[in-house]
Amino acid sequence: MFSQHVSKNLSAYCHGELNDEESRGVAEHLLGCQRCRREFEEIKLGVKFAEHLPHTSAPASLWSEIEAALPERSRSINSRTKSSRLIPDFGWQRVAAVCALLLLAMAVGIFWYSSRQSKNATQVADKDKLQQTIHPGNSTDINPNIVENPSTTNNIAPPVAPGSNDKPAETIIASRADGQSWEVARLAGTPTIGATQIEGSGRLAVGEWLETDGTSRAQINVADIGQVDIGPNSRVRLVGTRSTEHRLSLQRGRLHAFISAPPRLFIVETPSATAIDLGCSYTLEVDDAGRSILHVTSGWVALELKGRESIVPAGAICVTQPGKGPGTPYFDDASARFREALSRLDFHNGGAKALSIVLAEAREYDTLTLWHLLSRVEGAERNRVYERLATLITPPQGVTREGVLRLDKEMLDLW
Ligand SMILES: [Zn+2]
Known part of the structure; x- marks a missing residue:
């Protein structure tokens, strides 16, 4: 919804480190921006990955490699200037050996992670880059990101009948373990x-x-x-x-x-x-x-x-x-008049009068509410919602009044 992408705040957002206003800004932006939403999904998976990394001791040989390298480094510092010769004195074979061990540890971690994640293969969006990197052969396309595509939500994760034969083998194994x-x-x-x-x-x-x-x-x-x-x-x-x-x-x-x-x-x-x-x-x-x-x-x-x-x-x-x-969802600090009118609109046939109050009270953040209202009211009322939304947030390129009024999905997502 806002023109500025929120990539740099996504990690802090996922960890709950932003203040209320920043957090809301990110949430609002994610609602309307596919690109940032995709990044957010990747960060969430990354956080989950990090949380599940096993704490394992490094092999003793790694430490002996490092120890063996240390005296050389000390000698090099004593005999030459610090800045010029640190790495070369390690010796390339030793550096390579340490790197190989670190890579091996990462590979084990990734293998462990991907085998865990395969349990969720039918749930994870195939376009998720992290998952793709880890699990290149995985071609599940069952779960288009639902935020982008609310109308397909009922098609996702269809219930699987007990004993049905079309489950992938790994899902059956995982289910037994569940x-x-x-x-x-x-x-x-x-x-x-x-x-x-x-x-x-x-x-x-x-x-x-x-x-x-x-x-x-x-x-x-x-x-x-x-x-x-x-x-x-x-x-x-x-x-x-x-x-x-x-x-x-x-x-x-x-x-x-x-x-x-x-x-x-x-x-x-x-x-x-x-x-x-x-x-x-x-x-x-x-x-x-x-x-x-x-x-x-x-x-x-x-x-x-x-x-x-x-x-x-x-x-x-x-x-x-x-x-x-x-x-219709609303932010928790919306005005009392706004909330009360919205409730009448949603559940008590509030009509044009309630809508007028909602539109008049709406702040920039309340575009969350107005965006949802577009598809919940009709005719002249939808046009009024469009007008108000367009004053609060200029429609991006490619979003037209006509398109929004006929609820063009791509345009609504873009906005
Ligand atoms: Zn964005």
């Missing part, structure tokens, strides 16, 4: 799995319910991809877990998820929408009426119900209602 239950730790009070109270820790199997009362909390280890904290008065069920998809159902209560995995691997169903993790962390709360509220703290989450989708970046909130699905 296990059918997740570790649960008691954080406070007396959480239960089925009728059993959790003392210290327990396991949540597929189909089982984990429940907390007003004074209890629990933490779930989601396979090897992250943690979910379950707040008081919550009821959550493990729907399924396999290498290509981990799925929970939150019937009521509150969860906080921290996920480090390729997009779309972790999914939470609620009575009024499905939350699909696109990386990083969020809080999701469901009330007794089945309404839910999503607050994303880092990365992105998609909320979906029957083809209606909201893409929610860090710092933004999205409300969902049974039968209506996800409302």
Whole structure:
């Protein structure tokens, strides 16, 4: 959406090191810029790679090589000027030997990583350069980046029938290794799995319910991809877990998820929408009426119900209602008038009057909301949204009023 690319801030963004305003700026930009989104996906994979690198001791021979080289270096420093002769005195064979060992260590790391990642082969976008480098023979094209292509989201990661024969062999092997239950730790009070109270820790199997009362909390280890904290008065069920998809159902209560995995691997169903993790962390709360509220703290989450989708970046909130699905996402510091009018527009037939307030109150950041509204209102109202959006952010080259009004997907993505 903004003309300046955000490459240099992406790493800090992924690590939560930016202040609120910077973080929001990056999130907004990612919403509209395919190029930066692609880089962001690579950085996330890189972070995951780094987190999983095994800590191994260097072989003893490496140290003897270095030790053997040291006296020569000392001699060289004593007998000549420091700057001119450091490397040559190491001797090329020794340098080559040390480099070869380092390369070998890297190769082992990459092999280890790629064998892990192959479990997720059906989930990782084929265009991901890092994955391509590591795993050149891998030609999965099942998962076009969903942020770029929201309309295809229902085609991604299709459920695989048990025992179906068209799974790749490595997926079958990985699935067996996955296990059918997740570790649960008691954080406070007396959480239960089925009728059993959790003392210290327990396991949540597929189909089982984990429940907390007003004074209890629990933490779930989601396979090897992250943690979910379950707040008081919550009821959550493990729907399924396999290498290509981990799925929970939150019937009521509150969860906080921290996920480090390729997009779309972790999914939470609620009575009024499905939350699909696109990386990083969020809080999701469901009330007794089945309404839910999503607050994303880092990365992105998609909320979906029957083809209606909201893409929610860090710092933004999205409300969902049974039968209506996800409302329009908005940033958490939008004005009270803006939020109230948006709620009427989304769920209470607010019409032109509510839209006028939303448009009048919208700041530059609220283009997140306006962009989503383009496809949710029609006719003259869509034209009004276009007008306001165009004053806040000049349409880039190639984006025309006519194209936006007919919801040209490429133009919307570009903007
Ligand atoms: Zn960009």
